[in-house]
Amino acid sequence: MAPFQVPSMENTEKFVKIKTLSKSQVKPEKTIGRKEFQLVTFDLPYIAFFYNQKLLIYKGYEGKFDEVVAKLKDSLGVVLEDFYQLAGKLGKDEEGVFRVEYDDNMDGAEVVVADAEEILVSELLGEDAASKLKELVPYNGILNLEGLYRPLLAVQLTKLQDGLAIGCAFNHAILDGTSTWHFMRSWSEICRGPGQLISVQPFLDRTEVRNTKVKLELPEKSGPTIPDAIKFVGPTLREKIFKFSESAIERIKSDVNADSSDDSKSFSTFQALSSHLWRAVTRARQLKPEDPTVFIVFADCRKRVDPPMPDSYFGNLIQAIFTGTATGLLLAHPKDFGASMIQKAIYAHDSKAIQERNTEFENNPKIFQFKDAGMNVVAIGSSPRFKVYEVDFGFGNPESVRSGANNRFDGMVYLYPGKNGEKSIDVEISLEIGAMERLEKDNEFLMEEI
Structure with a gap:
């Protein structure tokens, strides 16, 4: 099976000029307490993959950009009450087995607000627009292993000339595509209206599908660095x-x-x-x-x-x-x-x-x-x-x-x-x-x- 290579994408266009306006963290709105979830056999093969990135491009929005950002961040804090694993970090138990850890003292998900007002939505819709899209998504080249030191979810909200780009990076060691889009739909449900509830609660207990403890021997260095042994x-x-x-x-x-x-x-x-x-x-x-x-x-x-x-x-x-x-x-x-x-x-x-x-x-x-x-x-x-x-x-x-x-x-x-x-x-x-x-x-x- 395949994991990790840092591919070099052909740069046939100039990257989007991004101006970072702010960086902050968003935590669940309510008190969760201390939670730990063992990574199971289905999760572990992806520990040396990169963060999984998704980009959604919207044309137009009502209100001022600052108001839209505030609404998105507020609703993110609400949806993280149910998806609080995304507001945690990777950790290890006393046996060295990877797990997701959350407590209320952690920073939560990272949210970057950025400006690319020179770019029209239409410029990002082309079949060969890959190089323009890259800078609209956070955590390029970041390995899931770095979730030991980084948030498990990073979001970038970028103002375009006539729209908005929402770029997300999810730690692939803790969720797959089905879970990714479950979260995105739930976040959007909360954002659409006050008092809105998500339609489907996440099923969070991983040990229901597998509870075997597996210890991985990783070529780690101390601190948030990428081990040379898994660079390619x-x-x-x-x-x-x-x-x-x-x-x-x-x-x-x-x-x-x-x-x-x-x-x-x-x-x-x-x-x-x-x-x-x-x-x-x-x-x-x-x-x-x-x-x-x-x-x-x-x-x-x-x-x-x-x-x-x-x-x-x-x-x-x-x-x-x-x-x-x-x-x-x-x-x-x-x-x-x-x-x-x-x-x-x-x-x-x-x-x-x-x-x-x-x-x-x-x-x-x-x-x-x-x-x-x-x-x-x-x-x-x-x-x-x-x-x-x-x-x-x-x-x-x-x-x-x-x-x-x-x-x-x-x-x-x-x-x-x-x-x-x-x-x-x-x-x-x-x-x-x-x-x-x-x-x-x-x-x-x-x-x-x-």
Whole structure:
């Protein structure tokens, strides 16, 4: 599996000019007391990942910017009453096992208020706007391990010429994408009106899903520094977002299913799109027929574990599912070949497979890094099922939702629902520069409707 590389994103545009106006901390509004939550086997593989970053861009808002900031900070203090783990720090128990620690004397979440009034919202919506977006999100290049010394949640509120950017950095050792968007929706619910309650309470007890204590031997230095042993500089990458319309998605799904045999299971939208991406990126890399190519999906295990966990489970409940083949085989076979491999790998990842993966890690815990992923990987994160365009703080739905620069490597893909709803999907891809140039010219991949 893959964790950590510090990728170098191609700088084809100037960064946004950011002026920091203030920095403060926000704590839960009410007294919580001392709370401790052991990190479990599902959490620990991400300790050497970077903070997970999300960026929401809004056009316009009512009132003055200072008033909007105050409202966002006030509602953050309220929602942290339920999601107070995000206001804590990482710590260790007497056995050296990682945990989330919270007490009322801690500083809470970090909030930066910034100004980028020279920038229009429209300038941030382009397919190649990655370099402009980077400075709108906090904690670039910050490892989750640094949660021992830093807040577990950092927020940056940036004033734009005609809107607002809300950039968030979440410590990935304590939550996954499902929990991230649960928190964001809950925060927006509180912000929309006085006395508003969140619709779904977080399920906070991690030991309900796993209670084995695992001690990780980390190459730590004293103080808030990144250990040299887990630094890694990767190749120069380009990031681009490809927007697939509903009709393009339906064509992809139809084409993949048209190749399948009568006795095979039909392929879902996700499986068909994943195969489409896997084949296209593999073509763009111009690999030799004998070169391996690997597909990875970070799958939600909430309904796969035994007993199943609720969607509101707060933490990491994802595992990486792998499949692979030779490049020549993937590209020589019909489109259903890759889809069938992905489908079989996903179906096989049941509670037994999850248990075996956890036991293997517990018996031989290791620190994963992106450089461990190997070559020629296509990895899918996030999900078009996340209702990211419903995060309304009281000034409308976002114009765009993007990932930050962290946690990217050659072949990393993030999927989001398209803004126009229906069944459109946005595909955010990071690739080596030459491969990206070829992908942009691949008519079979583009479906002529992007």
